[in-house]
Amino acid sequence: MLKLTKKADYGLMALKFLAEHPERPALSAKDVADAYGIPAQLLAKILQQLTKSGLLRSTAGMNGGYALAREARSISAYEVILAIDGPFFITSCSKGKTGCELTTNCTIKEPLARVNETIAGVLKSISIQDLAEHEPPAARERNARELVALTL
Amino acid sequence: MLKLTKKADYGLMALKFLAEHPERPALSAKDVADAYGIPAQLLAKILQQLTKSGLLRSTAGMNGGYALAREARSISAYEVILAIDGPFFITSCSKGKTGCELTTNCTIKEPLARVNETIAGVLKSISIQDLAEHEPPAARERNARELVALTL
DNA sequence: TAGTATACGACCGTTTCTGTCGGAATTACA
DNA sequence: TGTAATTCCGACAGAAACGGTCGTATACTA
Ligand code: SF4
Ligand code: SF4
Numbered sequence: 001m002l003k004l005t006k007k008a009d010y011g012l013m014a015l016k017f018l019a020e021h022p023e024r025p026a027l028s029a030k031d032v033a034d035a036y037g038i039p040a041q042l043l044a045k046i047l048q049q050l051t052k053s054g055l056l057r058s059t060a061g062m063n064g065g066y067a068l069a070r071e072a073r074s075i076s077a078y079e080v081i082l083a084i085d086g087p088f089f090i091t092s093c094s095k096g097k098t099g100c101e102l103t104t105n106c107t108i109k110e111p112l113a114r115v116n117e118t119i120a121g122v123l124k125s126i127s128i129q130d131l132a133e134h135e136p137p138a139a140r141e142r143n144a145r146e147l148v149a150l151t152l
Numbered sequence: 153m154l155k156l157t158k159k160a161d162y163g164l165m166a167l168k169f170l171a172e173h174p175e176r177p178a179l180s181a182k183d184v185a186d187a188y189g190i191p192a193q194l195l196a197k198i199l200q201q202l203t204k205s206g207l208l209r210s211t212a213g214m215n216g217g218y219a220l221a222r223e224a225r226s227i228s229a230y231e232v233i234l235a236i237d238g239p240f241f242i243t244s245c246s247k248g249k250t251g252c253e254l255t256t257n258c259t260i261k262e263p264l265a266r267v268n269e270t271i272a273g274v275l276k277s278i279s280i281q282d283l284a285e286h287e288p289p290a291a292r293e294r295n296a297r298e299l300v301a302l303t304l
Numbered sequence: 305t306a307g308t309a310t311a312c313g314a315c316c317g318t319t320t321c322t323g324t325c326g327g328a329a330t331t332a333c334a
Numbered sequence: 335t336g337t338a339a340t341t342c343c344g345a346c347a348g349a350a351a352c353g354g355t356c357g358t359a360t361a362c363t364a
Binding site: 001002003004005006008009012013014016017035036037038081085088089090091092099101105106107108111113118119122126127130131145 | 153154155156157158159164165168186187188189190214229233240242243244252253254257258259260261264267270271274275276282283296
């Protein structure tokens with residue numbers, strides 16, 4: 001529950017890797033997979049999805065591969081997750097088929113939707129570049145409470 | 153991915169329902185299940201887990217049932233999820249078995265751990281009482297960026 | 305003692321996730 | 335032209351997680 005799929009995880013790693021090598025015009029799926037030990041064929045499909053979603057540019061053929069379609073700063077983790085795993089919902093409702101039939105009675109649906117928005121906002125605020133740079137932890141702890149006070 | 157299990161969902165609903173009926177000394181699992189259309193036996197087990205985790209008090213026998221062990225204000229959504237679904241991690245690493253073998257190479261592990269903390273913080277900041285009261289949406293949008301700026 | 309309720313564990317069907325395979329289309333280069 | 339590198343695409347299979355049910359034991363009340 002509330003766990004990133006490995007696909008999304010791999011996708012983020014790959015994007016970050018590409019962001020760290022702007023000199024190369026393109027890196028093949030295999031290059032990236034080997035760099036981290038990710039199953040190559042699986043990563044290939046992930047990168048294809050990211051390409052289809054417009055986050056990557058791809059070139060086939062020799063010396064081909066993938067490169068960021070936009071600058072790392074402007075690509076959010078949210079977009080990556082969205083591209084790989086589809087629409088982002090923490091609840092089962094509003095999810096077409098296999099959804100939840102309790103939507104009529106359910107009274108926590110709306111507050112949870114706000115939590116959903118909050119988390120999505122956090123994800124949207126994280127760019128690939130943020131992942132590439134490792135800043136010091138800095139102050140945390142506080143302000144989570146503040147954030148929720150405003151969104152709930 | 154990043155989706156609440158229905159068990160946790162049901163658990164939150166139940167807790168909220170109990171919070172809304174402080175006059176009753178105890179409500180049976182069936183009472184709650186019927187109120188929302190949740191599978192009774194499933195909810196029963198969920199409430200048992202919550203009891204074992206100390207969030208609920210239970211009394212067997214006639215007129216028995218469950219009641220909040222603490223006041224609604226002091227029970228966080230995080231605790232509920234923790235009690236029902238176990239430790240909270242958005243990544244597959246640091247998860248004992250069936251974890252991730254890439255931990256050595258992985259470079260996004262640490263930033264994601266911070267995201268994990270941020271989300272956990274959001275969940276910790278939400279109490280059962282928050283779910284019971286429905287406040288107006290209020291200002292959102294901003295500050296997600298601020299929050300992450302501090303945590304990342 | 306009868307009835308109501310929790311407690312607990314085993315079980316099963318479905319879905320989702322992870323990873324693999326096979327083949328087709330594209331491009332570079334010799 | 336031919337070959338190797340590489341993206342592209344769909345189908346598939348094994349494994350895990352999830353959602354839910356059942357049976358039974360235990361505890362409490364009247
Ligand atoms: S409707 Fe209520 S119970 Fe059903 S998924 Fe949405 S929140 Fe959870
Ligand atoms: S180690 Fe890296 S890849 Fe493996 S789960 Fe943790 S974050 Fe994801």
